[in-house]
Amino acid sequence: MTGKFRAARFALALAPIIALMSCDQIGRVLENVGAPEVSGPATLASVSADARSMGGATVAPEAEMQALLAPEPVMFVPGEILVGAKIDDELAQAASELGMRMMSRFAPDGTPQALDSRLEAKAIENAVEEATRDARTVLSRLHVNGEIEVSPSGMVKIDLTPENTASPTGFTRFAQAEAAAAPPPGAEEPDAGAPSEPDAVVDTGQRCPRNVSTAQMEADLTLKTICALERLQASRQFQFVEKNYVIGIEFERLPIFGKKPQPTAPAPAPGAPKTTPAAPNAELAATGALPNDPLLGFQWDMRARGTAAGQSPGGAGFEPFWTNARQVGRRAVRVAVIDTGVELAHPDMRASANLVQGIDLIVDYDRAGDGNGVDRDANDVGDACGAGRENSFHGTHVAGTVGAAVTNDRRGVAGGAWNVTVIPVRAIGRCGGELEDIVNAIRWSAGLAPAVTETGEQILNTTPADIINMSLSVQIACPASMQAAIDAAVAKGAVIVVAAGNKSNAVANYAPANCNNVVVVAANDARGNIAFYSNFGPGVDVLAPGGDVFADSDGDGRPDGVLSTRTTANDCYDPETRQPAATCYYGFLQGTSMAAPHVAAALALLQSQYNVRGKALEDLLLTRALGPIDADAQCSVDCARNANATPIAGRPGKCMRQCGRGMLDLARAAPEPASPAAAPGGP
Numbered sequence: 001m002t003g004k005f006r007a008a009r010f011a012l013a014l015a016p017i018i019a020l021m022s023c024d025q026i027g028r029v030l031e032n033v034g035a036p037e038v039s040g041p042a043t044l045a046s047v048s049a050d051a052r053s054m055g056g057a058t059v060a061p062e063a064e065m066q067a068l069l070a071p072e073p074v075m076f077v078p079g080e081i082l083v084g085a086k087i088d089d090e091l092a093q094a095a096s097e098l099g100m101r102m103m104s105r106f107a108p109d110g111t112p113q114a115l116d117s118r119l120e121a122k123a124i125e126n127a128v129e130e131a132t133r134d135a136r137t138v139l140s141r142l143h144v145n146g147e148i149e150v151s152p153s154g155m156v157k158i159d160l161t162p163e164n165t166a167s168p169t170g171f172t173r174f175a176q177a178e179a180a181a182a183p184p185p186g187a188e189e190p191d192a193g194a195p196s197e198p199d200a201v202v203d204t205g206q207r208c209p210r211n212v213s214t215a216q217m218e219a220d221l222t223l224k225t226i227c228a229l230e231r232l233q234a235s236r237q238f239q240f241v242e243k244n245y246v247i248g249i250e251f252e253r254l255p256i257f258g259k260k261p262q263p264t265a266p267a268p269a270p271g272a273p274k275t276t277p278a279a280p281n282a283e284l285a286a287t288g289a290l291p292n293d294p295l296l297g298f299q300w301d302m303r304a305r306g307t308a309a310g311q312s313p314g315g316a317g318f319e320p321f322w323t324n325a326r327q328v329g330r331r332a333v334r335v336a337v338i339d340t341g342v343e344l345a346h347p348d349m350r351a352s353a354n355l356v357q358g359i360d361l362i363v364d365y366d367r368a369g370d371g372n373g374v375d376r377d378a379n380d381v382g383d384a385c386g387a388g389r390e391n392s393f394h395g396t397h398v399a400g401t402v403g404a405a406v407t408n409d410r411r412g413v414a415g416g417a418w419n420v421t422v423i424p425v426r427a428i429g430r431c432g433g434e435l436e437d438i439v440n441a442i443r444w445s446a447g448l449a450p451a452v453t454e455t456g457e458q459i460l461n462t463t464p465a466d467i468i469n470m471s472l473s474v475q476i477a478c479p480a481s482m483q484a485a486i487d488a489a490v491a492k493g494a495v496i497v498v499a500a501g502n503k504s505n506a507v508a509n510y511a512p513a514n515c516n517n518v519v520v521v522a523a524n525d526a527r528g529n530i531a532f533y534s535n536f537g538p539g540v541d542v543l544a545p546g547g548d549v550f551a552d553s554d555g556d557g558r559p560d561g562v563l564s565t566r567t568t569a570n571d572c573y574d575p576e577t578r579q580p581a582a583t584c585y586y587g588f589l590q591g592t593s594m595a596a597p598h599v600a601a602a603l604a605l606l607q608s609q610y611n612v613r614g615k616a617l618e619d620l621l622l623t624r625a626l627g628p629i630d631a632d633a634q635c636s637v638d639c640a641r642n643a644n645a646t647p648i649a650g651r652p653g654k655c656m657r658q659c660g661r662g663m664l665d666l667a668r669a670a671p672e673p674a675s676p677a678a679a680p681g682g683p
Contacts, residue, residue, distance in 0.1 A: 041296040042410045044576040050347060051411040052294050052576060055568035055587035059559045060549045068533060069504050074475055075200040075246035077364075077434055078222045079161035081229050082481055084239030085131035085154050090123035124154040131156050134237040142231050143214040144224060151449070157244075157436060158232075160224055198367040198431050200246045240480035246432040247474040247511075249340065249383075249394045249593055290319065291408035291418065295586060298563050298575075299413060300526050300554075301545035301598060305627060305665050313528035314560075316545050316598050317627075317667030318416050321605060324670035328407075329420035330608040335402050335600055336445035336465035338438065338472070339395030341380035341426035346396060347585055348405045348412040348565050355404045358424035359444060359451055359459060361437050367429040374453050378424035385431035393566045397589055398471050399424060400565030401597040403604065412586050413564055416601025420608065423465055428472065439485045442468065442496075446489035466613050468494050469600040470512055471593035473501040478515035490517045493614040497521060497600045499592035501535035504657075505644050508539055519603075519618060522546075522659050523595040526553045526560035529634045534592055536635070536645070536657035541622065543629060544664040546595035549588055561588030602666045609671070625669040626662025635659040 044052050128150050135158060139146055146160040201222050208227035209216075217224035225243070232241040296302065303315035322328055331354075341360065342349060349355055358378035362368040370381045382391035399405075399422050400415060407418030427433045427441040443449040447464030468489060486496055500522040501510040513520045513535065520539055523531040523546020530536060531546050547561040554560075563586060572584035599621070606620050607613055629635060636654050637645055645655030 040290045040292065042292045042294045044294050047294045047410055049574055049577070049581065050585060053572055053574045053581040053584040053586070054295070054298070054558075054563065055566065055570050055572045055584045056549060056561060057558055057573035057575070057588065058571055059552045059557075062550050065532065065550055068502070071503065072248065072475065074203040075432070076203050076225075076243040077199055077246065078201050078225050079159060079199075080244040080434075080436070081158040081160070081225065081232065082240075082242045082244055082436060083131060083135060083156040083158060083232065084241075084481060084484070085124070085127035085156055086237075086239050087124055087127040087154055088239070090127040090130075091120065093123075128154050128156060131238055134235065135232065138231050138235050138237075139228060142217075142228060144217060144228050146228070151440075151452075155436075155440075158228070160228060161221065198364055198429070200431065203243065203245075239484075242435065242479050242481055245435045245474055245476060245479065247428075247435065247438055247472050248432045249392065249428055249472050290322065291414045292410050293407055293412055293414040294410065295413045295563060298558065300560070301547070301562050302414060302416065304667055305528070305663070312526055314524050314526040314545055316416075316602070316664040317625075318601070318605075320667035321670045324667070324672065325605075325609055327605055327609045327670075329403060329417040329604055331419060331421050333417075333467075333604050333607045334421045334423055334463060334465045335417070335467045335469060335604050336423040336425050336441075337395060337399045337402060337404075337597070337600075338425045338427050338441045338445065338468060338470045339398050340383045340392065340428045341378040341395050342399050342404060342424040343393055343396045343565075343567055344379045346565055346567060348400070348409075349396070351409075352404055352406045352422075354406075354415070354418065354420060354422050355399070356421055356423055358426065359461075360426040361441050361444065361451055362426060362429045362433070363437060364429070364434065367431065367434065369430050372454065374451050374459075376453075376459060378426045380426065383428060383430050383432075390568065390570060393568070394471070394593065395424060395426070395428070397562075397564045397566040397587065398469065398593060398597045401562065401594065402469065402601045405565045416598060417604035417608070420601075420604040423461075433472065435479055435481065438470075438472070439479075439481045442470075442482070442485040442489050446492045446494045448485075448488050448492060464492060465494055466607060466617075467600050467603045468496045469498075469597050470496065471499045471591070471596045473499055473510045473513065473592075475501075475503070475505075475509055476511050478511045482512055483515050486512070486515055486517050490614075495519060495603055495614065495618050497596050497603065499596045500540055502533045502591050502593075503535060504533055504642055505535050507535040507537040510535060514539060519599060519621070521592060521596045521599050523590070523592045524634070524659075524663060525551060527551075528663065530637070530657055530659040531590065531592075532637070533590070534595075534657075534659070536659050538658055540658060540660040542599050542626065542662065542664055543634075543660040544595040544598040546592050547588065547590040549590045559588045559590075561590045562594040563588050564594070598664060602664060602669075605666065606669060609669075620669070622661060625664065625666050626660075627665035627668060629659065629663050631656065631659075634663070 132148050146158045149157045206226055208230045212227055217227055300312040301316055302318040303312040304320045305315045305317055307313055360375050360377050363373050380393055380395055384391045402422055403415035403417040403420050404422040405413055405415045407414045425441045425445055427437045444451055444461050445465045445468050447461045450458040450460040452458050496518045498512045498518045498520055500507045500513050500520050507513045520541045522540045522543050523534040524543045525531045525548040531548050549559040549561040551560045566587040567585050568587050569583050572581035574581050602625055603621055607617050635657050637657055639653055639655040645657045648654045648656050
């Protein structure tokens with residue numbers, strides 16, 4: 001496949017495998033990071049323009065809302081098939097031969113750990129050898145050749161591309177939507193030198209013809225992939241056989257055709273926020289409970305839940321938790337963000353002690369966009385897909401909400417858990433992320449399997465993540481490879497937080513939200529209601545701030561999106577001078593992608609405060625940190641706007657969208673206010 005490095009050592013590990021301001025100055029980060037006493041957000045006038053300007057600062061027109069809910073085509077990489085070796089069967093047989101009863105895949109009852117490791121390694125070796133042999137046999141009967149790549153942990157990938165890259169029956173995303181994506185009259189033409197789209201075709205449900213010929217398959221890579229996949233599945237010799245699906249990030253962006261002209265006169269200026277952040281009283285000022293980040297006043301999502309001054313109906317209660325618990329996180333608590341990577345040079349992140357070296361697990365060169373495959377560089381070089389679209393820097397926004405943004409530095413925004421460790425794991429690149437890379441990311445994050453670079457270096461995460469955030473989604477059943485990786489990570493003690501999806505549809509239709517052993521997060525707006533785009537259903541666990549850039553519920557002239565770190569040139573505005581800005585480093589976004597990291601940050605604070613992890617930590621979140629939901633008010637919607645919701649008896653025209661066990665309200669989990677002498681955070 002063009003741009004694909006095929007060496008087996010590229011892959012991470014395992015049998016099952018997958019698939020999201022102003023001015024050009026980037027001034028210094030001021031020296032009072034972590035100052036013991038703060039007095040709340042700094043005034044906008046007291047900080048530099050690049051520390052306060054915001055993108056997406058005008059409310060989006062409602063006419064664009066429905067376009068965001070249109071179904072996305074399901075894509076897969078032609079020529080690639082993911083196969084799971086039957087490792088569990090080999091483990092059970094090995095244990096039986098030793099006269100032991102298997103209690104779990106990773107720890108046979110009563111077996112010393114060293115013996116467990118040898119037993120598992122031997123089982124993987126045997127299972128992979130058998131899977132490789134069986135796969136070659138099936139392919140030979142179909143008269144198809146392919147390369148078989150095996151990771152050290154047992155992942156088997158069949159690559160059928162060496163002899164063919166043509167796919168006349170496959171349709172790419174942009175071939176399908178070419179007319180709809182055409183620039184409007186008068187717009188600048190797309191850059192002819194833009195990089196090509198990574199290899200992917202639409203999954204149309206095509207089946208292999210009964211009497212397909214070798215010549216037909218050799219002339220059509222998509223057809224060859226489908227026929228080989230069906231034969232491998234029919235053999236029943238593997239734990240699973242799957243397409244290498246392409247998975248997107250749960251954030252919606254509209255096309256931008258050419259550069260947006262900068263206005264010569266100031267745009268209509270939003271006024272000051274009508275709902276102000278909670279101003280610390282003398283006691284809070286003495287304890288230093290609130291950070292001094294100047295844009296905290298626009299982060300309604302961090303406020304106490306309520307309607308009083310300094311509160312927001314959609315707030316998640318971070319500010320009162322910081323105040324009462326005097327807890328902003330411990331560095332020993334680690335959150336992995338599986339996403340597009342982060343902007344390592346971002347002025348609110350480049351000096352962040354919270355942000356540690358992560359990893360780039362994208363194998364495909366075209367998708368990675370950085371000229372190489374697996375390496376230690378998690379820098380986000382962009383994920384734009386198609387001409388006329390800007391890079392989302394989605395992972396930077398998500399990581400900033402978790403806590404990667406330096407907080408209490410008189411710059412930009414505050415993170416939710418601003419003293420924990422954030423690990424950027426890059427698995428999403430141009431036009432999405434592949435199933436193989438995302439499954440590998442789950443396993444690497446949990447310390448289950450090493451990554452192997454093209455130079456042969458093995459990179460193992462020796463300090464596994466306690467919490468894993470995945471703000472991504474695809475409309476398919478939960479892939480077996482993904483479920484196996486999730487189960488293994490949870491067995492290791494990780495809590496996995498996932499976005500519900502953004503298509504105002506049943507969450508049961510979207511992976512990874514339809515997988516088991518995950519915390520599923522739907523999005524609420526600033527009014528505390530389920531957002532118009534959020535997926536819903538009985539599978540949702542938590543309702544958390546995701547925002548709505550089409551609304552301005554408090555009338556301050558700014559969208560009700562979630563504000564976090566993100567470099568953009570789109571709709572940049574300096575709230576102090578009321579002037580447009582060429583570039584900004586903070587932006588308002590909406591999506592269940594934005595909701596999930598609020599829950600990940602809440603889990604990190606709860607673990608820091610109560611010293612629990614794994615299932616006990618998840619239970620603590622669900623029993624102590626959720627507020628009640630008024631389903632009739634917060635989870636109802638006009639039936640005319642949502643054909644997938646359930647009509648409410650006695651309320652004509654109103655439909656119900658189940659939106660979780662409760663709404664994130666971290667303040668409920670805070671202990672009684674601590675003594676002013678107590679130190680926030682801790683090691």
